[in-house]
Amino acid sequence: xxxxxxxxxxxxxxxxxxxxxxxxxxxxxxxxxxxxxxxxxxxxxxxxxxxxxxxxxxxxxxxxxxxxxxxxxxxxxxxxxxxxxxxxxxxxxxxxxxxxxxxxxxxxxxxxxxxxxxxxxxxxxxxxxxxxxxxxxxxxxxxxxxxxxxxxxxxxxxxxxxxxxxxxxxxxxxxxxxxxxxxxxxxxxxxxxxxxxxxxxxxxxxxxxxxxxxxxxxxxxxxxxxxxxxxxxxxxxxxxxxxxxxxxxxxxxxxxxxxxxxxxxxxxxxxxxxxxxxxxxxxxxxxxxxxxxxxxxxxxxxxxxxxxxxx
Ligand SMILES: C[S@@+](CC[C@H](N)C(=O)[O-])C[C@H]1O[C@@H](n2cnc3c(N)ncnc32)[C@H](O)[C@@H]1O
Numbered sequence: 001x002x003x004x005x006x007x008x009x010x011x012x013x014x015x016x017x018x019x020x021x022x023x024x025x026x027x028x029x030x031x032x033x034x035x036x037x038x039x040x041x042x043x044x045x046x047x048x049x050x051x052x053x054x055x056x057x058x059x060x061x062x063x064x065x066x067x068x069x070x071x072x073x074x075x076x077x078x079x080x081x082x083x084x085x086x087x088x089x090x091x092x093x094x095x096x097x098x099x100x101x102x103x104x105x106x107x108x109x110x111x112x113x114x115x116x117x118x119x120x121x122x123x124x125x126x127x128x129x130x131x132x133x134x135x136x137x138x139x140x141x142x143x144x145x146x147x148x149x150x151x152x153x154x155x156x157x158x159x160x161x162x163x164x165x166x167x168x169x170x171x172x173x174x175x176x177x178x179x180x181x182x183x184x185x186x187x188x189x190x191x192x193x194x195x196x197x198x199x200x201x202x203x204x205x206x207x208x209x210x211x212x213x214x215x216x217x218x219x220x221x222x223x224x225x226x227x228x229x230x231x232x233x234x235x236x237x238x239x240x241x242x243x244x245x246x247x248x249x250x251x252x253x254x255x256x257x258x259x260x261x262x263x264x265x266x267x268x269x270x271x272x273x274x275x276x277x278x279x280x281x282x283x284x285x286x287x288x289x290x291x292x293x294x295x296x297x298x299x300x301x302x303x304x305x306x307x308x309x310x311x
């Protein structure tokens with residue numbers, strides 16, 4: 001039995017030729033028996049849920065979360081502007097015969113009723129093994145409740161183990177089944193939670209939503225773009241992560257105070273969004289049209305796992 005530093009236990013049994021020992025979780029999830037040639041890994045989901053609930057309470061009652069909620073209000077205002085624009089469009093549409101384009105699959109009512117539709121989380125890490133990832137997971141779970149999203153919470157990390165995927169599904173997360181390299185295009189308000197992720201991951205996300213319509217719906221919780229600007233020379237950002245570099249002047253960033261009792265969970269984390277009044281100032285058509293898909297050298301593999309290198 002391995003105690004992973006804060007009481008959460010991963011129970012490992014040597015594979016037996018005969019029937020595996022009965023546990024409440026294995027009985028209902030027989031697929032766990034295929035996890036490894038050498039071991040059966042048995043995780044008690046009930047223990048995990050209780051542990052996560054404790055973490056959630058700790059976050060929920062913290063000054064950090066109070067501050068996060070304060071920061072969130074400015075996102076709500078930003079989303080309200082989008083709602084107004086959509087409803088103005090709808091009114092205009094109903095009062096005239098002019099055709100106004102709404103993003104594909106977008107039902108304008110969706111956004112009029114809800115502030116945020118979906119959450120996507122990339123790069124959480126191994127939350128059954130790492131306390132940092134576990135707190136970030138608890139924050140994500142708390143956020144799904146706080147935001148009351150009508151859509152889904154999608155998650156992906158190439159490092160997720162089979163038992164982590166089972167836990168995620170049990171808690172109603174939608175586990176993405178392939179490495180989309182953080183290139184998920186959106187057409188309705190979506191929060192991306194990408195804690196402590198590599199620069200190419202943010203760069204890919206921006207590239208896949210490189211238009212006025214898509215960017216206005218994108219809210220990113222991740223490493224501070226402002227601190228990237230301070231830490232890296234402009235030339236490096238321009239060459240290596242050009243979409244971050246290009247969107248910097250049009251980004252609204254709200255730094256979330258790192259006042260949580262553990263300082264290495266939410267450090268360097270900001271809310272980022274792209275207000276219509278800023279991105280509408282981009283008049284040069286080539287700004288949007290010059291959008292080649294990003295390519296990374298193999299040395300960047302430390303910052304992103306690319307689909308072709310997935311193991
Ligand atoms: C620096 S770690 C951060 C882990 C954790 N969030 C933390 O703060 O300790 C970056 C994470 O991004 C994940 N990652 C790398 N490529 C990815 C991809 N293409 N899609 C989603 N996650 C990816 C890695 O597996 C790793 O868990």
